[in-house]
Amino acid sequence: MFYIYLLSGLYLGWSLGANNTGNIFGAAVETKMIKFKNAALIAAIFITLGAVFEGSGASDTLGELGSVDALGGAFTVSLAAALSITSMVRSGIPVSINQTIVGAIIGWSLFTKRLLDPQSVVTIASSWVFAFLLSAVIAFALFHLVRPLINRSKMHLIKQDLLIRYLLVAVGAFGAYALGANNMASIVGVYIPVSPFKDISIGGFYTFKGTQQLYLLGALSVVLGIYTYSHKVMKTVGKDIFRLSPVTALIAIFAESLVLFFFASRGLYNFLLRHGLPTFPLVSVSSTHVIVGAIVGIGLAKGGKNIRYDILGKMALTWIIAPILAALMSFVMLFVMQNVFEQKVQEETHYIFDRVTVTRIADDICDIALLSPVNGRSFTSEREIYGELKTQEELSRDDIVKVIAVSEVFPMEVSLEKLAQSGYIHSFNEEQLEIIKTLEGRSYRHKWELRDALEKHSVFESVKEPKTGLQKNHNKELDNLFSLLYHSFRPGTGKK
Amino acid sequence: MALLLKTTRFVESQIDSFLDVVSDAAMTFQLAIEDYIHGRMEQFEERLAQIREFEHRADDLRVSVERFLYERTLIPENRGDVLAILESTDEIIDNIKDTLVQFSIEMPGIDPTLNDLWLQTTRASVAAVEQLVYAVRSFFRDLAAVNNHIHKVYFFEREADHIGEKLRRMIFGLDIHLSEQCQLRDFALHIEQISDDAQNVCDQLAIFAIKRQL
Numbered sequence: 111m112f113y114i115y116l117l118s119g120l121y122l123g124w125s126l127g128a129n130n131t132g133n134i135f136g137a138a139v140e141t142k143m144i145k146f147k148n149a150a151l152i153a154a155i156f157i158t159l160g161a162v163f164e165g166s167g168a169s170d171t172l173g174e175l176g177s178v179d180a181l182g183g184a185f186t187v188s189l190a191a192a193l194s195i196t197s198m199v200r201s202g203i204p205v206s207i208n209q210t211i212v213g214a215i216i217g218w219s220l221f222t223k224r225l226l227d228p229q230s231v232v233t234i235a236s237s238w239v240f241a242f243l244l245s246a247v248i249a250f251a252l253f254h255l256v257r258p259l260i261n262r263s264k265m266h267l268i269k270q271d272l273l274i275r276y277l278l279v280a281v282g283a284f285g286a287y288a289l290g291a292n293n294m295a296s297i298v299g300v301y302i303p304v305s306p307f308k309d310i311s312i313g314g315f316y317t318f319k320g321t322q323q324l325y326l327l328g329a330l331s332v333v334l335g336i337y338t339y340s341h342k343v344m345k346t347v348g349k350d351i352f353r354l355s356p357v358t359a360l361i362a363i364f365a366e367s368l369v370l371f372f373f374a375s376r377g378l379y380n381f382l383l384r385h386g387l388p389t390f391p392l393v394s395v396s397s398t399h400v401i402v403g404a405i406v407g408i409g410l411a412k413g414g415k416n417i418r419y420d421i422l423g424k425m426a427l428t429w430i431i432a433p434i435l436a437a438l439m440s441f442v443m444l445f446v447m448q449n450v451f452e453q454k455v456q457e458e459t460h461y462i463f464d465r466v467t468v469t470r471i472a473d474d475i476c477d478i479a480l481l482s483p484v485n486g487r488s489f490t491s492e493r494e495i496y497g498e499l500k501t502q503e504e505l506s507r508d509d510i511v512k513v514i515a516v517s518e519v520f521p522m523e524v525s526l527e528k529l530a531q532s533g534y535i536h537s538f539n540e541e542q543l544e545i546i547k548t549l550e551g552r553s554y555r556h557k558w559e560l561r562d563a564l565e566k567h568s569v570f571e572s573v574k575e576p577k578t579g580l581q582k583n584h585n586k587e588l589d590n591l592f593s594l595l596y597h598s599f600r601p602g603t604g605k606k
Numbered sequence: 607m608a609l610l611l612k613t614t615r616f617v618e619s620q621i622d623s624f625l626d627v628v629s630d631a632a633m634t635f636q637l638a639i640e641d642y643i644h645g646r647m648e649q650f651e652e653r654l655a656q657i658r659e660f661e662h663r664a665d666d667l668r669v670s671v672e673r674f675l676y677e678r679t680l681i682p683e684n685r686g687d688v689l690a691i692l693e694s695t696d697e698i699i700d701n702i703k704d705t706l707v708q709f710s711i712e713m714p715g716i717d718p719t720l721n722d723l724w725l726q727t728t729r730a731s732v733a734a735v736e737q738l739v740y741a742v743r744s745f746f747r748d749l750a751a752v753n754n755h756i757h758k759v760y761f762f763e764r765e766a767d768h769i770g771e772k773l774r775r776m777i778f779g780l781d782i783h784l785s786e787q788c789q790l791r792d793f794a795l796h797i798e799q800i801s802d803d804a805q806n807v808c809d810q811l812a813i814f815a816i817k818r819q820l
């Protein structure tokens with residue numbers, strides 16, 4: 111059943127392969143610097159590697175937007191995103207998978223009455239604009255760096271041609287890697303919470319994680335897109351959208367690849383954090399918009415003539431229209447899926463305000479008197495609780511979100527066997543597993559109860575009031591580990 | 607990589623050899639005209655034979671470069687431009703040879719009073735071709751220098767036109783038969799045409815250089 115539901119995600123992958131590979135190799139293939147078969151092979155290999163090894167970076171931010179927790183929901187969200195792309199592309203508007211998937215997830219959050227995190231929406235939306243501008247700035251700078259270099263080198267045209275060919279292959283491979291790393295979250299990211307793939311240990315040396323297996327499948331759909339349809343698109347991209355010489359194409363692709371990599375690499379993110387430098391949000395950005403940004407940068411470096419402002423206008427429009435269209439489509443389709451086809455699009459969730467949860471909230475979050483509208487009651491959606499509590503002026507939105515998290519009923523039983531069966535056991539180190547073992551057989555009704563039990567031990571201890579990026583990242587990584595435990599210890603999981 | 611670099615080195619050397627041949631042909635043309643004017647006919651015929659040889663070599667080199675560029679799909683973006691330059695430059699050697707062949711066949715009588723003007727016109731035309739060769743070499747290696755050489759080609763072409771016109775006026779001022787005047791005029795025009803050809807290649811080259819700029 112999972113594989114049938116995954117089809118809409120793979121359709122998204124196919125369209126990424128068909129459309130977005132052109133953003134990397136279009137100019138090189140069209141200027142005949144690289145043959146299509148070579149470009150396709152390089153793209154296939156490096157998109158797959160990028161997806162498998164770095165793909166998880168950008169998926170965290172999408173997860174913050176809304177963790178689609180039922181297969182039917184993931185299928186519908188992907189399908190809504192894919193159909194939005196198709197409808198907008200048919201209207202001649204350049205659109206990206208990232209914008210539609212974000213819109214579709216927002217549609218799911220609205221439909222399932224989850225609370226939307228406005229901070230994540232702002233982070234993602236501003237990243238699209240920021241990535242575009244950053245790409246333009248990098249391309250502008252690279253142009254001014256490369257031009258004098260080439261002029262001074264006095265390299266023979268033939269040798270220069272050969273060098274550019276090699277660089278186009280190298281930069282294209284890097285771009286394909288960055289594309290796989292950055293965009294795979296948009297393709298199969300929504301399936302992560304419902305994925306049946308388990309971690310596989312290869313000879314005890316390397317763990318092939320469940321998410322990586324899912325990303326590999328997504329990457330294969332991208333490869334299919336590359337081989338079946340991308341040649342046609344590459345020709346269009348290389349000719350119609352922009353006309354670049356091999357050298358300027360190289361600059362544009364390099365700028366694009368750098369930007370995609372900045373927004374996808376967890377390794378770079380951690381490196382910057384460790385050195386106290388500002389980080390890039392790990393967000394899926396559009397390769398189409400990034401390459402157009404690079405071309406604008408080159409256009410400006412050449413004096414600002416011949417920039418096609420009509421394309422820029424259309425692109426800016428998609429930053430607004432695409433997510434809205436996808437959200438609407440997702441909402442309507444989820445309604446149809448749930449009510450006409452009677453498919454489960456979300457896990458049933460209950461929120462209860464009994465003695466245990468209210469005491470915990472009173473201890474940690476706010477005065478008990480403020481909970482009077484919800485005290486003693488139970489709810490089935492986050493929005494209902496929010497509606498009741500927002501009348502309390504002393505409660506901030508963040509407080510209400512914390513209250514909701516505490517009240518969520520999420521029964522679990524700690525079992526190392528279940529953790530092993532779910533495949534996530536390899537994500538934990540020996541010390542952490544020893545701690546989990548001490549809780550073997552214990553049952554918890556709320557996520558925070560398990561977390562409290564584990565946080566008593568230093569290996570699971572989070573920083574209470576994180577100030578630095580490093581501390582925030584530490585907490586985020588712990589959150590991810592706890593999510594794996596919740597997912598594994600829930601009844602009905604781990605024995606698929 | 608090493609094999610590919612070897613290939614590019616080979617093509618580079620072929621192009622350089624082609625341009626050397628063009629330069630040699632132009633200088634030999636000047637020497638041949640000097641020989642003719644000073645009546646050293648045997649030496650003139652030897653120069654003509656040399657130029658025939660240069661023409662064949664230039665053709666062979668040009669075809670070889672063309673074949674290489676197509677077979678190895680080298681410089682796809684500039685291939686058409688490069689081949690157009692090589693072909694146009696090759697035509698200059700053809701014209702040089704044709705002019706000398708005409709001298710050899712028709713043996714026009716040169717009035718010694720005009721010797722200097724004939725030589726000056728020839729030198730200006732040959733200088734234009736030599737500057738063209740520099741310009742083409744720069745097109746491959748040093749784009750910034752192309753315009754400098756193109757400017758010199760235009761200068762020598764104007765110079766050749768200017769002296770050539772003076773020569774033609776003097777020819778029609780000579781006390782010789784009209785048919786002889788017309789014959790000498792044609793030869794003067796032939797020599798001027800060489801600098802015109804160099805200028806035509808430069809017109810193309812200027813556009814191609816703009817296309818090659820980043």
